Amino acid sequence: MIGQLKGTSPPFLHTFCSYLHQPRGNSTISSTRGAWEEVGMIRVVADTSRDAALIADAIGGAAHVMHGSGRFAAGDPQVECVVLGCRSPIPPGRLDLARAIKRQVPWAPVIFVTDPAPDVAEWLGESGVSDVVWFDDVQTELRSRVEVQFKNAALFAFAGEIEGSTLPPALRSALAHSLRAATDRPVRNVKELAEVLRRSPVTLSQSFRKNTDSEATLSGFLGALVILRAHQLRSSGLSWKVAGPRLGFTRPTLHAKSKKWPGLKLKELLRTPRRSLLATFASDFLEPLLNGPDRTGPAQHPGSPTDPMPTP
Template identity: 50%
Template structure:
């Protein structure tokens, strides 16, 4: 679902027309509702001069819907840099370009924005340089082709798989393994491909996994069959991934439990 905010009915109509078949659109006027858990992107129309209320709206969206990418549509060249430097918006598109560009920008941010944001969070964290490099690489790769194994990720950062797995395990406080982290990223990408319209056979072929293997990964995390996974909203899945696999790394204590094999 795409939520649209704009200062006038005319601008809302321009944006909705440009979005076209990119997704179901809801009018953003009014308070946040329970249905907003299924919003995958917000498009905000902002005419020059940009108001303080519009900046506050973006900040409110970031507080209430932190995993949702925000695209601003504006009419002034000077406003582009202003939005990109002063807020966490993902993209800025000019009104004169929305017919040609808005659909493509929406598709791009819906696929990559959340994982890239998590990668940036990892890069800013107190993790060791090796873990920062490995995990941010894994998160960014999962927006297209997830890293399939601990061995391949370890090769990227030139570390032994067992050493990298143990460092991850200790930092996560024994709550999650590196193998589980990578498996969850495969599930996230599979879910994105499936909900974009592909059938499971095509998803498996694109990712290089047998359907049974993908089913087993989904049963491990988030504990759903592929059919159930397809009915889960992307925002719910991303929030659960962050809670289960990222927050233990950023906040968890060191663990004295013995690490598993790589």
């Protein structure tokens, strides 16, 4: 069934799919041709109320300004993005805050708004921040940057969860690479993946089957990622005739892949919300991998759901 988890899932998947199934409110972020899907909550944390208002105004009605300590409920499924506003020089506490946010809501991209400064690139690399926007460009660039992050946050979060798992190193690398590639041009098949990683396609396929608690295959995993990207391109306004060649497939081939996973015709696929497809993907592929036959569950990650958030 589309968008349903089966059996006992790792805590991350339960929380993430809870997020995917949250009903969306009447967001003011919308556009024609599906450029913006419905979104939930964008948290805004800034040093001053003036900066917070500037950021919130640029985002629109989905923005929720946080006052006081800026604490986040652990795994709050309504939080879909966090925007941190901080004038230069950046205090060390902001680095701790960004890291803590990634522990609490690992699927939510964190966008940093600040002044141009030499230390920003280094700070970005250490904190796990998804993107940086200058205060001078907030009105013209922030909204589009948030849109980009929304589109790909789930796959990046899935890749991070795979990398933190107890799967064999070669398989972890292959799956994480495939998930990140699917945000632009997905890996088309097992042979292509093996060539990129300089591995044997047979070995990769066998490793996948050995480490999954289902009948899923590596070829099916890659095919599902192609369909997720095709759905994204079609929802953005491109025709199947245009979207197909971008992915290296004809429309009939995409139709056949969609019939295989998630079992829908292309017309039915287009009517299916992206978050439902992501939940189905997690259920069909990630859950069996993270609950594989030779493991007790995913590796432990730093931090705890009850860790207090640093004070901004």
